[in-house]
Amino acid sequence: MSVAETLTAAKPHSGRAISFLVFAIAIALIAASPFLPNYYVRVINSLLIYILLGIGLNIVIGYTGLLDLGFVAFYAVGAYSYALLASPQLDLHWPFLAILPVAACLGAATGILLGIPVLRLRGDYLAIVTLGFGEIIRIIINNLDWLTGGPKGIARLDKASILGIQVARPIDFFWLLLITVLVAGVLVWRLERSILGKAWAAIREDQDAARGIGINTTNAKLAAFATSATIGSIAGAIFAASQRFVSPESFTLQESVLIVLMIVIGGIGNILGIVAGAAILMLLPEVLREFAEWRILFLGLLMIFLIIVRPAGIVPRSFGPDKLIRRLFGK
Amino acid sequence: MTLVFDKLRKQYGQVVAIDDVTTSFAPGLIHGLIGPNGAGKSTLINMTAGSYSVSSGSIALDGKRLDTLKKYQIANSRVARTYQNIRLFDQMTVLENLEVCFYPADVGGTWKEVVWPPYASARREKRREKCMDILRFFDLQGYAETDAGSLPYGRQRMLEIARALVCEPRVLLLDEPAAGLNHHETAELTARLAAQRVPDRITIVVEHDMDLVMKLCDNIIVMHHGKLLFQGTPAEVQASPDVQLAYLGTANDIDEIRAAAQDRRAQLGIRARRRS
Ligand SMILES: Nc1ncnc2c1ncn2[C@@H]1O[C@H](COP(=O)(O)OP(=O)(O)OP(=O)(O)O)[C@@H](O)[C@H]1O
């Protein structure tokens, strides 16, 4: 056994038990979903949407190391794509599967639009500019009454149907979201492990040294912004279809911050961490429903606690999906 | 194939760091670039690699201008470098630090890597084979899965050189590769660099360790105040009174130059230890 292996092979037994437990709970939850009351299915659906958003934003924040606080803009682009193309607003009634690629392309284009002016920025400056970008998109939506309905939003969106199957009940959206999250999760994870993913990591670690080994950082960063925005936009389209109503209120800075928190608490740069972070931030308020006034306080205390005991997040970067699979099924 | 500097100049405001330097570097040789602190050695390396812009004059490789290209384009012309202060991708593994160097060659296949796992494994396997070869050459194979940032200082230096070599550069620029290394490590480094003296590569080594420079280099360029002071074989440099004057004011033998180099190495050793 090499030095490296000895160092990384810490406590395999307790780790394995925890992995199995979490894995079993996840499977049980998925299996039980069709039998849960609608209320709980809705909670799980919103959890899945946040996981999807987290997977998207993590590309920019976790992999490439760029603090983007305007992610909610892409979510809004996707949601309004569905709202405008499938509602009485413009009297357009496109099928869901036709809107999805449009939303994805618009999302990618918006991502590049945001990416170009912030290419030179890093850290705090980048955070402030992207935050402004998110607000600009929201304010535009708020003021473009003739198109977006302004603060009133757009109501009576069409019921979605996919290949003739209606997707209307919470449980339908559960399956749609579960599949989307799994597909997006696998693709993004493979992207992280691809050569582009390695380049993102290099940019995160030392942008100038990354240029020094031949990485066109402009292209690599724009690719990160575009893929991230595409996923955000797809999440938005599904969100709009499930709510059948959109308004600017759903796309405030608070949402962006929530997604960033999920990533940071869960484990930055790790898809498994996002699942953990989303679960905590989404389910905690439900569990603490009776103590509604205290929720924010609990959340604050939890965050302080986690930052002290697990500064790298609940699931650190080094414990990725490949490690989990190996631990569950490998030797 | 040669690397040519033509009336190359670099000014920081009023400070002239490089003062109209004209010279050329032949392939297949290891060129030593020496001179007192502040002579402009790092500036020359940084301009060649595209880290700094050129104030006037030109740099050309094979007749193709380098100074008009962006840094990543220069790297893609197979010019590789190390830094005076080590710059690795700390939170990536040793293997990933090398693997990522294949980005320019492999980025076109990214989407195929994402959707077609067999293609991805084949590409990765191919990249990793080359990386493991160079890791073995630097005796780092046991660290492949360790984060680069947690390597001991001497190994980090080796890894940085390995990263510069993994894509077989035409121009290899090393800025003080032996800084902070102990005697044993310096000897190993000297042997490894000597083994990398291949016919179609121009290697330029900036170094204060005169032992290493005299043993390793075929051609030595001495800089002083941004100008070329002397150029010749190790024996010629040792015999040159100009060089001794530049280094030590009134020194009269190479032993004193060595002593000065030793002092500096000790200094850097302390700095290195503080860093880690
Ligand atoms: N970024 C900079 N801004 C202003 N002046 C600089 C900068 N970099 C270097 N200089 C100046 O240019 C001159 C040459 O510096 P350079 O780093 O090239 O020297 P060097 O030969 O590498 O020295 P050392 O052996 O100490 O590394 C010095 O006078 C230095 O102060």
Ligand SMILES: [Mg+2]
């Ligand atoms: Mg220097």
